[in-house]
Structures are given as structure tokens and as C-alpha cells.
Amino acid sequence: MPPNSSSSPISPKDVVLTRRQIEGLIADGKTIVIVDGKALKVDAWLEYHPGGDKSIRHVVGRDATDEVDGFHSLETRQRMASFQIGRVEGRWKNFLPPIQGGRFRPYTVETELLTQSDNSAESNSDSDSESTSAPGTPIFDAAERSNLTRRSARGGLQLRESSSVSSMSSISSFERKPTPKLSHMDARTQEEIELDLNKYPPLDPTTQDEIVRCYRQLGQLIHAEGLYQCHYTDYMTELCRYALLFSLCLVFLRLGWYSLSGLFLGLFWHQLVFTAHDAGHMGITHNFVYDTVIGVVIADFLGGLSIGWWKRNHNVHHIVTNSPEHDPDIQHIPFLAISHRFFESLRSTFYDRVMTYDSVAKYAVRYQHLLYYPLLMLGRFNLYVLSWEFLLRGLGPRKGSAWWHRWFEVAGHVFFWTWFGYGIVYRSIPDAYGRFVFVMISHMVTGPLHVQITLSHFAMSTADLGIHESFPQKMLRTTMDVDCPAWLDFLHGGLQFQAIHHLYPRIPRHNLRRTQKLVQDFCDEVGIPYALYGFVDGNKQVVGRLADVARQAAILAQCQRTVAKEGLAAGH
8 A cells, every 4th residue: 555644654453465465474474364354463372372272273364253253252352453463355265274284475575576467367266275275186176166056945045056266277277187097095085075065055155155144144143032141040950960960979989889889970970071061162151260160170170181171172173173184073093983084194283193094093993883882981081191191291371361271270180089089999999899890880981971972073074175165064064963852951961962062162052952943044044954863863873984984994905905915926
């Protein structure tokens, strides 16, 4: 913008930044996120963020308005203004974040002059980070070709045929050049992408913008209906249930009936998790400090698990749901794989390591549909390990408003292992066998909780439809709800409404059933299928998915043996 001496100086926050300028800032290592048309530079916040830095890194270069609004209070969103370095005009075209493989061009006056001739091409082809951030492949080019026309069930939203908005004429190059022969695994990936493209609305800007508009309108309606307001009387009922279960645990412990005592302790932990989940999402008081204290007391002091670890893990899960490379909630190699893509020894961006598909995985995955329930019955032991790793390595924030979380959690774990490990297991149970039975029963009883957690996602899509898919469509495409009568809501603890929860994470769980009808109407309006299964049918879907991947693992193993034999034969 040319200088104007007659006008007052322009505030840095009012400076309009071009897409190329923001790309250059990201290329220089800056962490830039777009929220409500504002360019936020959040590098200084990464080490302070209570939900961890990974969840922020997955929205670098993207319009993260819906993700930010869904997870943060109005007060927090207002504080984000201090990170604003400018604004953008018009519809923002997403980049592929660096953590997901995005590559970005540096921005200088010299390089910009050399690339001026590309500007006209950018109007017809989105020169986003799929061009500068990821090598083109037939699979992902095909994912961007969404030439579909369909109407919603109500006929309200016309989803029109559209051309791709992929980068650097990737489609034209895809059509001009002969397609290389795909491997069996790549062909399977492409098949899953095409299946989703035919099942869900197209990825063109007009369609996705209309979905976002309706989604935000629904959010306003939910606020107006008072569904974000927590009714604390609901939690009085919860507290009575917790007190009853823990009292029964102590009564039977006193009587020497250790199996029954362990049973009720496990049920106590099972129920506690639901309220810890609410607090972790600030869904109880909507106050950061109060809900954090509630979450730590429940998860750490009473359950021996780290709410800080859970937040760091769970926030990433909400951003990149069901992504094999990025979502830690589906990364269970070597024991479970819900996608054939794990056969490729993917690198986890969350754990920052390669998930090697080794000999143990090759054997276990072939039988994973049989091992699924036994493994989940032992899941709580794994959560202890993950919690200890988080606290001992200091992976949470060490500065800012959340600096005290780690030490509060450490105190909680000392308290937990004092009352549970020493007070109950060691002092109250006289012999090793009784201790073993008590510990195993109390932990295995929580197995159904892990089934409830995995049920919402394991049978849903793991396909990556690219950077142009809207937040609400991705959440509904990768998450299912479980149909159950209202009187069983206490048993599911809100986990039966995970699709709704993923759309609006801070709605108190006791209001999710009332929200369900509004979300179903939204899905009908925009033409997105709403996945709803009964608990038994949902389990069948999950076991069926695991069995399908197990068959693929067996076929791959057989092919590898055949190739190895042929190679040996050719060598003689």
C-alpha cells in the first residue's frame, strides 16, 4: 500500500497480507494461523498452550476459525487479538501445514518479481501448499477431482458440479500424463477416497462454504437454546453415583470380598472418566482454572491418569480425526491397525517416530479382530505408562497460565498411588493372589470404556480428502454416534454422541441428546450422512473393519512370501 502522509499511520493489525506473504512467513519458520480473517502469529504461544503445541501446528496456514471457536471460550478468543499481525481479504485458501509435509516458498521482492507471471494461473489453479507442500500423486490428485452433483434429502441445498481447486493444475497434469500403475495398497487408498467423494458433498468452495455457513448458523442456534449452559443438578446425581460405587468398593474390601471390591472400584473409575472428559473440554463451568482443577482431581488424584496428557493427545485427535499419520487415538501399532496404510510403517507426527510394521505387528494385526476386546480390557495399564511419560518428560506447558498443571498432577499421582497402591492393594489385601485378582478385575472392568471410545471412530473413514474439506464435514465423515435409550445415557456418559461432540466440543454432555435433533436437521440440510448405529451394530462395524484390515495383512504377507520365494528361485 503506498504511503499517505495525509492519513494517520495504519495499525499493523490492519495491514492486508497476501497469500504469498503469509506463505513466506511460514517458510521462515513462523507459525501463522488464520482466524476470522485475521492473521495470527502464535509462535510465542506454542510453549504456553495448555492443549499442547501439536494441535496448533496442525492448523498452520489454514483457516482455523471453526476449530478455534469450538475449543475456546469467548474470553480466550478475545485474547488472541494480541497475536494479530495483519488481516486477509476474501476467501482464504488453505495451505498444507508444515507438520503434515507442507513445503513453502520464501518471500522476497526478487523472488516475487520472478513469479509475477504465475498470478494469472493462480486464479484458475489454487497454487496452495499442495503444489508447494506435497508432491503430486495420482491418489491425491484424484481426491481433489470432485465432479459430483447431488441434492440433500430435503432438497434445500443444491450441491453443484465443480471443477477441482487443486494446485498447479494438478488435475490437468493428471489427465495429460499417463497414470503410473498403482500398487495394491495405493489402489486401496484411492478406492477409499473415491468412495468418500461419492458419499459426501463435493469439495468445491461453494459447497464447502455453504456447509460452514449452516454449521455456524447452527452454533448460534445452540447458544440461543441455552445448550451451552451446564445444569449442575445433573452433576449432583453423578456425585451420588460415584459415592455409592466407591462406598461399595470399601464395604466389600472390608468384608474380604476382593473380587467384588475390585468390580465396584472399576465401575467407579469408568464413571469418573466421563466427568474428567467434560472438565478437559471446559464443559462444566466453562472456566479454565475451575475446570482444570476438577479434571486433575478426578483424573489424577482419583484415577491415576494425567489429564494433561489427555488434553495434549485429545486436542490433536479433534483436529486431525482418524488420520493414520497424525491422530494418536488410532495409532496402536503393533497390536491394532484400522487402515491398510499402517502397513507402510508410517511416521507419527504426534509421537515423532516411525510406527514400524514389524514382525510383531504383522502377526498381531492378522488376528486383531479376535484380540480387540482382550486388548481393550488391559487398556488402562497403557494409560498409566502414557501419563507417566507425559509428566516425567515435562511435555506439558512449563510457562504461562498452565505452568502449575504439571506439579499439581504430580501431586495427584503421589496421592493416587498412596491411597490405591499402598492403602488398598498393599495394606488392605493380605496375600499376593488376592492383590493380583483385585488389580486385574478393577482394571479389566474399565474395558467397556475403551470400547466406547474406539467405537466412535474405528469403523469410520480414514481417507484424506485434502485441505479443502470443511471442519464440520470432516468431523461427521470420521465419527459415528451410538443410538441408545435415554435411560442408558449414564452408562455411555456422552460418548454415544461423539459426532455431535466433535462438532461442538464444549457443549455439556447432559445437553447432547437435546442437541442431536438439531445436528440431524443440519446434516439433512447440507447433505452430509449422519452415522448412527446401535451399540451392537456399531461393534459389528468395528470388528468388521478390523477383520477386513486383518485379511489385507494376511494377503500382503502371502504376497511377500511369494515374492521372496521367486527371488530366491531366480537367484539359483
